Amino acid sequence: MTHTMAACTKEFVHAAPLLPWPREEGLTIGHDRAGEPHAPPPHGDGPSMDETHREQMARAAAALLPRSNSIADAITDELLATEEASYGSAGDAVRADLRASIRAHIRYGILMLSDHTEVRGGAVDLWRETGQRRAQQGVPVAVVLHAYTLGTRLLWDALVESGQTLGVAPEVLLSTGQTLWSDLDTQCQIVRERYRREELVLHGQDAARVEEVLSSLLQGRGSDPEFAAEARRVLRLDADSELLCLVWLPRQPLTSASLASERLLNAGHASHWWMHGEHAVGIASGSADNxxxxxxxxxxxxxxxxxxxTCREGLTGVVAVYHHALTAATNLPPSSDGVADIVEQLPEAIVAGSPELASLLVEETIAPLLHLAGATRQALLETLGAAVRHGGSASGAAEDLVCHRNTVLYRMKRIEGLTGYSFEAPRDRLMLTLAWLAIRGGEALEPERSTP
Known part of the structure; x- marks a missing residue:
């Protein structure tokens, strides 16, 4: 067997699940009586493999059994190195449990590749137990799933090496790789589902304490080192966890923010939510890249x-970023559905942060427009908004307003004449832009299609 085999199978290295399924007939993807997904016959939809090829693959896998623990330990060591943030401070007991679990996974994986179909039920139980235990230990679900991908890669490397030594045909490895790829979603679904269920149980058991901690953070107690340590324990946060604060202003009154928590958890994002008056507040942990x-x-x-x-100062900064997130939400149109980060709303936030200065700004710039009446006032304010959005471009504003460019130019000249500010002067345009932002939240401006 040559280097060609390794090159041919390289495309499957990062995708295959750790524990492949034996081929069985008559089973379909579904859920068990407890509502959890059960595994289908994973090879049923993949390419077929005749008995000779199956024997070759089983022989190559069986040759790995004496090396099972050493393969597992290599996976564990690399995982601990790449996921230092999650496992570095987890304690010796959690790391020992991780090593034992990976050893069990690798042994099951090798046995199943060796065509020992009787271990199938044990593999499913192991996946579910892993999802449950990692949730209890506070390991992020993305890290849990990364462990499966990493384990797959190193096990697959060992399998290719064994296949080369024993003369397994390249097409056999390709067929196995395609089958493993098709099984990945099912395996991850089982782990993620049990993790999610356990998260919900844990949140329900300690919901009152979580809400108490989160409410205290909004009172500024995150700067107290003793309280911050307790908050990290209750919320299962690392000392250097990156945090994102979310404020949800719902269309309809809420009694709970569980929908947001569940949807984020299903997508692999850990978060804690509580009701703060009529809106929901959430704290999410993870990586800013996500x-x-x-x-x-x-x-x-x-x-x-x-x-x-984004909370750049850890728990100390929660109270400040809560107000930033609330500002970002309130600056969205009241009847809209949308998500905005404060960084995208900085001009609006600056104006909203100083109502007295914003009022003075409006009075000194566009007050003459506000004193107009009827359709003229409506059309000029509408044109002002379109013009500042397009940097003073009449053509861009005309596209927004669906009217002739000359009409927009006429209106812009009227605005300049009434206010004394020019769209062509950068500072004047900035003043007009900020004034527009200052009144936008309070103006109910429907698009005006007629000219004044």
């Missing part, structure tokens, strides 16, 4: 306005 995906989950999962803000 915040855009988290916001996308919120955008498609809930109705209403959602504001977010």
């Amino acid at each position: 915040w855009s995906r988290l916001r996308a989950v919120m955008a498609r999962s809930v109705r209403g306005r959602v504001g977010t803000a």
